[in-house]
Amino acid sequence: DPTQPAPNVDVLHEVEGLCLVMMCSCRVMTRKLALHLLKEVRNIFTMYSDDQ
Secondary structure (H helix, E strand, C coil): CCCCCCHHHHHHHHHHHHHHHHCCCCCHHHHHHHHHHHHHHHHHHHHHHHHC
């Protein structure tokens, strides 16, 4: 069904949410990790949308 998002996209949205919560951390390394994860998720979204 083309109206339903792929399960992989749902997982990526969950990772984005986790990263946004991690950005609120007091620890610098946790925020840096969240930033790197957000960049990777954005790259995956870009690759996924190019394939569609």
